[in-house]
Amino acid sequence: MNYTLHALILSALTCATPALSQDLLQDRQGIGNGRLFTNDVIGDGSDRWRTGSYVYSHLRAPRPHDGALQPFGDVLEYRLRAEIIAPDSGTRGRPYVGLLSAGAHTHFDLSGTDASVGADVVLVGPQTGMDDFQEFYHDTFGLQVPLNDPQLDDDVFLDVTGELRRTYQLGDQATIRPFVEAKLGTEDIARIGADLIVGRVGQDDLLVRDVVTGQLYPGAMGTGSGVGFVLGGDIASVAGSNFLPEDEGYHASDTRSRARAGVNWQPHPGLSLFYGATYLSREFDEQPEGQVVGSVRLNFSF
Structure with a gap:
């Protein structure tokens, strides 16, 4: 890790620390929960590469969300995420x-x-138990046993x-809504879209933007209703x-692209159902083609 990356991580943590401390020192309330499940079975039907992920976000703030942006540190999102990235049984490659x-x-x-x-x-490797979970799931439902070898060794990263x-x-x-995004840690990526x-x-x-697909999911819901x-x-x-270590002979693609679409049905502000599909381009040189993954979300609050 170079000195520039160290400096960026330190700066981000220095900015975030007062906000986290403030959450403990003043009254806050939960303003929403966001979640998104993504799997290639509800996309192109295959079981490979970016095969599955789930993210859950809990948001807290001094006052309810009213659709307006708030000052730095007022809205805090606590995020939990799980993901499985798997080789393809025919080509391996990653x-x-x-x-x-x-x-x-x-x-x-x-x-x-x-x-x-x-x-x-971020924890990776057998220590996460995700390989055992996937094997249990596939065995329980009579699915093909997933390929989980070779597997990244146990490690811990900090993503900023x-x-x-x-x-x-x-x-x-x-x-x-045009955007730019940068991430450092498990993968060093700069995006525009x-x-x-x-x-x-x-x-x-x-x-909130999903890490894998870029799909936007609501951490706090507004007042709209209907279809979007x-x-x-x-x-x-x-x-x-770090998911494709060069010293082990893997070659990550220099660029990646994503294209996504989705439909959201929200009969009233407390209930919504979403389905989206995302095309992910090749992530490593040996990957023969891109893939399509599907994402679903059910939000309800009464």
Whole structure:
């Protein structure tokens, strides 16, 4: 890890620490819970590469979410995530990765820009138990036994992530939201892209971006109801990936792209159902093609 990366991590943690301390020193309330389940079985039907993930976010703030951006440190998101990255049984090409992470992020207003920054502690390897879980699941439901060899060794990483996103109105029920994002840690990636949201649903939600697909899911829900649609895409420059270690002969692709679409049905603000599909381009040189994964979410609060 170079000195620049050390400095960036230290700066992010220095910014985040007062916010975390403040959460313990003042009254806060839960303003929402977000979740997203992603699997290739509900995408292209295969069982390979970015095969499955689940993320859960709990958001807290001094006051309920009203659709407006809040100052730095007011909104805190506590995030738990699990993921399995698997070789393809025919081509192998990459190691098996079982991943568990926990972290804290803050979402805030930066001169009219929707900004977020945070850090996650990431565990990988057999210590996570994700390989045993996947084997149990596949055996229970009579599915093909997954390939989990070779597997990354046990390790611990610190992921630091930041995003800047602007919102532009295209009409009464349409917004486009270009963004830039950077992540350092398990993978060093810089992204640029945009999301188009059409319909009343999602326009005033506090949106969180999924790590794998880039799909936006609500951490705190707004007041819209009906049906909403989202289209998005991005392209990334990859400086390095600990999921594809070069010293073991793996070759990560220099660029990655994602294209996504989804539909959100929200009959009233306390209940919503989402399905989205995301195309993920090749992540390593030996990968013969991209893949499509599906994401689902059921949110309810009464």
